[in-house]
Amino acid sequence: MKLKKLGLALLAAGFMAGTAQAADYKLTVPHVSNTDSYNHQSLLVFKNFVENHSNGAIEVEIFPGGQLCGNARECLSGVQSGIFDYFQTTIAELANFWAPAGGFDLPYMLRDDRVAECVYDNEAFLADVRKNVLDATQNVRLMMVSNSGGWRNFATTKKQIKSPADVAGLKIRTVPAPIQQELVKALGGAPTPIAWPEVYTALSTGVVDGTKNGIVDITTMKFEESLKYLVLDGHAYMGGVWVMNNDRFAGFPDELKRVVIDGVAAQNQFLRVYPKWKEFDAYDTFRKAGGTIYTPSAAEKKAFQEATAPVKDFYLASAGDEGKAWLDRFEKEIKACEAKLDADFAAASK
Template identity: 80%
Template structure:
């Protein structure tokens, strides 16, 4: 295989038995955002950890800005075929390969970061997801579900959204995934799937009236130059799904598998902290550009939840019994995490 090189040098760090030949691996990692993005920065964390802790047995080659593939679908196809090794995608994009995972992207399911992180840190839960994705794809191995920029909110160019009725008739950019498109339809808008690198132009030319993104993504890509309003409805946690070619992962000796997994854990820590750290600056940047930030009341947020209930019905119809089972499992995991966090709060506030 073109990415696998067998070297004659011996690892001397102590994690490989002395006298055993060391295998040297190259990981090819593309992404479609720029080098200032959190994905790129997180990959530098991964690269630093893996290369140093493997004593140079693993080299991580990062290709930003769509150098090797221009869309998530192209990149995932490359990972599946073995052309690439590691890539970040979204939950709705992964649903194109395994439909039940769409349950995790249904609107207004997760209440906050702590609940989301609790759910996705459940290793038994992740193992079951990984098994099903592998069965469906043959070679896409789920490594983690992290965060990719905070929470999705509706941001618009000409109209402040405060209620579901305000979205009627608006052309809203979505990722090319059914659940996200059905969400906009349920609110009376016109979903317009546009690839990430093309969103800036779509907003600036008026091709769309708004988008569904987190504030960190908005300012990272300078969308505030066109967007003037954002409503913090928080309809979806932006779960970043990191996928590795399964054959490549399995080709590592156990000692290096551990290095890769530990490196991914370090990367996950960065990804989860980044949006929390950057949100303050991002909101300030948005406001300084003339943007207005609106936080809906509890009643207004419930109106959004009620209006988007048909999206869940759509998902169950499309995904069938398997989809219903995974929605039930997801709901159960959420309730368990909410209960544990609420119990912790009760103790801490005594």
């Protein structure tokens, strides 16, 4: 019996080793969220698709929780240098590598999910962005712009925000990106850049008075233990930018490039659906933890838009001709999508 067990163990070990050796390519994928996060879950979708559809030719190894890099800048630099292969960042943080992307993160530009998805699904637009990011970084390839947890809203620990004046004097956590920091400044707050893995502690110890996140992010990371007020101002679509080391992608034969691109598309479907599906439970969790949610009126939301208008001036002052041209292109893409969706609504409602 012992020999049989030993033989089975050796057989299993040999099979596993053979499976590992069968992979001709390996993708090393870090992220800084926990294993319950939508980013991690979406990577399981990507891993499952790519490994199965490549018949084991590609292995995807995921490293959650900041095991390999502690923040987005470190992880992106790793992708750029070829240490890592695939990573998710935000539009705001992409601007640290290609400045015109900052214009895509200006507040209150995108009216809803359908407009945002229409813009970022335009392959002609995305291909031009991809080329410029590649030119700027040399080795970072844009794979998609998906969603990264819904929409950014102000959430605070001790004070309900209902108007721009309510932000004055509050220390608000932001990503380390000029547009997001300037937004807080425009409202009279004090922007405080803090890496994602450190936000929970910063909120619980009072280092900051609040943050700018979607409700799904808040409850996934258990921020509701400190945050007690949320205003649904929706000042920014949380565009999740997924990038790959270009040398790694270029090294795949064409049939495996298609597998990777299709795997990214499957991952994108998950990422866009997840916040919509999870929001109901997330709002319920927030309320049960003693949280209050405030929905601003149209007039109150307009007041936020007017108060943050100087953020666009801030961006244009340093954007240069290239940044201005890209902002103009982005605004035209938005208008085209709005017109298309309005026409679709008119046709569907007859």
